[in-house]
Amino acid sequence: MSLTLATLLPTLVATTQLDSADINIDFADHHVVVTTRYHVAPNDETARFVLMRLPDQEVAWSAVPAVVIDSTDGLYEVRFGNALGTYTFSYRVTGRLARIPVMVPSVPSGSQSRSIRLTVRDPPAQLRLTDTFPRLTIKDQNELQAALDNVPSFVRLPVVGASASTNRMADASVVVLIAFASIWWLVRHRRTTQA
């Protein structure tokens, strides 16, 4: 690989880009149904999509839109022979539902316009909203939403009691660390000044 300035970095930037997307996650009894719709521009380019399920999950396709390659590691790769412009997928996930796998397009989103809409309907009642990934906001009693710039590979929906809140612990650690550092600094500064 040549190391000149222009070619130093193998870049992800491509001419084909994700124009907008709708990702819907609907909770039902012991499973979720994920429906994704991606608009790729320009629409004469083909796209590739990847989904990674977790070991303790099963994925069942409601409709197989193209060639689906299921690797032994739980990797699903979907390839299209013809360009469609809009690509729709629907699949059912069963098993542990704390992390819902999302079909990820191989093309990046082309703007910072928050054009990727994520909707979670009928989430678990004990959902710990502060720890979700991506961050979700309550739209109404049964619906959470997020507007994103990029497609996440998972949607994390932790419930109360499953584990400690990492976000709260992280924020608390920062406060403690800053307080500790400030006290240490003040004590040290006073000693130096007195000396």
Next chain:
Amino acid sequence: MSLTLAIVLVVYFGLILGISIWSAFHTRTEEDFIAAGRSIGPFVGGAVLAATQISAGTVVGTLGRHYLTGVSWWYVWFGLWAGWVVSAFFVAPKLRRFGALTVPDYIAARFGSEPARALAAVLIVVSYTIYLVAQFQASGEIALAVFGIEPLTAMLILVGSTAFYTLLGGVRSSSYIEFLQTLIMVAGLIIAIPVLLSHAGGFSSSIRFLSSLDDRLLGWYYGPRELIAFGISFGLSIAAAPYEMTRFYSMRDERTVKQAIAISIGFQFLIGVSVLMIGLLTRVLFPTLESADQASSIMAFEVLPPLVGALLIVGMMSAIMSTVNSILLVTGASVAHDLYGKYVRPQASQKHLVTINRVSIVILALIPLYFALQKYGDVQAIVVEQAKFIASFFFVPVVIGLNWRRGTASGAISAMLGGFLACLLWEFTGQRTFDRHGIDAVEVGVATSLVLFVMVSRFTRQVPVENLRIFFDREA
């Protein structure tokens, strides 16, 4: 922008303002401005060296490079740390003992040559303008990803705020501010890792996902030959980096400098490991970002909890500001102290030189804006290019010059000019066929510089013994 981020920004910039004003009251002479009255201790000094080293190239560029290419880029750190060790044993103690204000001061004194000083000053200004381009570009990427504001606006804010605290207090204010920045960066990066791991579902799940994306991410994306070339660029440039060397001058004594370098490597190790893990975990969570340079800011803004995310964004902006600040101090000093003070108006007063230094800082901060807006390459690529040039023209006169008394003024001038031109020429010719021969521009530049230094020094007049005494006192 979230309320938490707004509060953290206001508190942080309030602190910077306070430190700058306090420093301004303690800055009376040129030595105060450029070398903080030589009062910095080992812990603050180590954090300052780390902060100066940890630039946009690290928090934006290196993190982005790990996001895109995986683990193998991490081995480049070993080259960099080797450069620090060389600096600790062969460069820093002698330079601190010498106690000059700028690196061209050293060149002039060691080789007894004012033309060598002028050449060094010019080359510093040229190469660091390239470095500033990378910093400005990184600030534009963060601003676009986090605040949604145009890169030009972000760059102007960066120039304004950094020039402000540089102008007010010189090295004294920037040293304390950089200490604060390093603590924030290290804390923010380390705390971010468990949060990201928790979101990504742990180590094994992340590793499995990364392997499925591209198995080179966890193996050898770059080959050993490429990594050696990158490592040499960073290592040789850091061993003779003018902005790091200027920081040695501000420390209490030689022992403090060595201790500070060791502490700095510790900070860098923590930051290096954190940046590697964060880059990889961000790839797991958002596998297809449009620009790898945005990985750090998107991770901080979209993934982390509000306070940690806000601190990390502030830390990243701080890293850029501290590097811009260090570079502006060096380039400003090169223009005011080494060019204006020596050639234009040698009888200028201390007050007048500080004013010229401040005016130079403003002008030199504005020039790279144009180039940053053109976006010639990603942030890490620009940093690598700048490192190649610094290594090519400064490694030999500084590191060899400090340890080989036979080096002469003509040798130093030939080495600087020859190294710079050879690196530049190879960059536009031989570098394109690196795959075939595996010879990098930095190797051509440093080799040319070394050959010229030795050959020309052999056949030219020796440097007077009084110039050598301070650097070779045990032999003299």
